[in-house]
Amino acid sequence: MSVVNGGRPSEAKVVFYNDPRIRSLFFQLVLLALIVALFWFAYDNTVANLKKRNIAQGFGFWNVEAGFDISQTLISYSAASSYGRAFWVGLLNTLLVSGVSIVLATILGVVIGILRLSKNWLIAKLATVYVEIFRNVPLLLILYFWYRGVLGLLPEPKNSIIFPGHILLNTRGLLTPRPVLGDDFIYPFVAFVVMVLIAIGLSVRAKRVQESTGVRPKTGWLSFGLIVLVPSVIFILIGAPLSFDIPVQGRFNASGGMSLAPEFVSMVIGLTTYTAAFIAENVRAGILAISKGQTEAAQSLGLSHAQSIRLVIMPQALRVIVPLLNSEYLSLTKNSSLGVSIGYPDLVSVFTGTVLNQTGQAVEMVSVTMLVYLTLSLLTSGFMNWFNRRVALVER
């Protein structure tokens, strides 16, 4: 046996098909080819069978006139708009209801999670009862409860509950005056933006002063005055360029003004109350994961209970909470597809519901909808991972 390479025995010459690396590469390629073939076959089979059964295929329907109306549209839409437009209307409705609910559920969830750990027996138990009820009832029932059981009991339009300021509440939703901005409204608005920027500048400067001298100059009242008073004074000086479109009682319901439909409100309340119960548990878990010594250390430094939670416990607990929150947000977005059961026109209701039925192209509709939810989920995950890296404690 010859000795080369610094004393190690040279590798025995093997035929290439006995080389384990080449072998494993070969088999992996074969497997890959089989998987690709399988998918291609499934695709080809679907297309061929749809064709054989005279079922329309492709995305030719996208620009065809939809011919149906949608109750809530964030972009202009009418029955004369296209199916493609209806898709965007549905998608925006999904994003709206998910976005609003995520914000509210996070706030409510964090509050309840902290309350569950309260030393006050009554408050802690009430928070526990909340979590147990909402976590253990199916979301669909919660939606029915709010839609039919609570908002369904509101009075008919003829007997609306009237709040001061021309605000009406009835079975058709909450109607409020709609602000109509005059052309000159731009001036106070610009002033407001400028003042906010100045206030941010002040706060940055205050932080610098604090870091160099240890004393933080008080900026709160000054900033408040700048942001609120300056635009208000300008607004009044140029003659208050703002009027209101007030809802007027018609034959069936008040017209004009702005309205908040009960379907949307039920969805937001339902998704918020349900998801908040899960978020509360995540928050509780995150806080309990921090050793008790941290609280004791914070208290021995003279921090109040609130301060110790805000400055010591929460920053560490977030490491545990944020990844869990991510999955709650994903579930919430996907759960918003239950909207159709209470008449909320989300993506699934409009696109996988009405459009699918009118065009009959189930394969295309379901694929597009799956792709949308996949994209939304990946975007949410991506954002939460970025956020997690930002809030993660830098270990020194």
Add this chain to the structure above:
Amino acid sequence: MKKIIAAAVVAAASFGLVTAASAGTLDNVKAKGQVVCGANPGTAGFGVPDQKGNWTGLDVDYCRAIAAAIFNDPTKVKFVPLSSKDRFTALASGEVDVLIRNSTWTMSRETTLGVIWAGVNFFDGQGFMVNKKLNVKSAKELAGATICVQQGTTTELNLADFFRSNKMEYKVVTLGTSEEALKAFDTGRCDAYTTDRSGLAADRLSMSKPDDNVILPEIISKEPLGPLVRQGDDQWLNLVKWVHFALLTAEEDGITSKNVDEKLKSDDPEIKRVLGTEGKFGESLGLSNAWVVQIIKGVGNYEEIFERNVGPNTPIQLARASNALWSKGGLQYAPPIR
């Protein structure tokens, strides 16, 4: 590794089998021993299970008539309740053999969904129901109203068309099923509820206070409802089509479930052909020549089915109107069995 490859091969082979398996629907039905019908989950008079789980209704009896023609037993059926939104996919994918679920015959459905209608078992039209309190006398007065509608129907489109062509504003609340839409109307979410007028008559009865609601006189669309099958199986299409025509022909010839045995002795050549004592009309459909006798003994003729489920003596109280025979001023007409 070998296992994975084997699994892939098996999976590929099973895809191949799916492609190959497309024998005639009639043979499949005979092999299964029952007809699988797509049914309405709950429209009184047309298709609804009672408290014991027995299905009743005009559409349901059509399904039983098909079973009677094939098996001489109207109970050899299985009903699959389908929502408006899922019905065509269920038929196209082979989940049901025939869809008899007050489905409107339209051109786009027949040219893009891969389905084909076998006939019209009920001529209908879309209408509106409102609460009497609103004092609305005509659909033209509905400008500004909020209207509840079920998703995935021609109703949704006709509604938009009606308000567009009359240049009226309205608000729509679209719900997943007819029960949810009706419930929303019943709880006051909407001023009006719209669907086919036969459906309105049935749905009104399931409201909390039926007498507080009134159906408006306008008919805003043509809704020919009927049984439909998958395209590409002409034998099965013929069978469903001719079961419908047989029900009409029996009414025309005065053959009922009560007198069918007597009529078998008739010398009338038309009745002999219909009841199969002469000719081989049943065999040409792949059935027994006594197919019409089996149907009539099983469910009766069209008139009997209509009167039993939706006629004036039922809670739904629909008149024959357009659904009378052509000879009595209606639209129901069957080509001759000869």
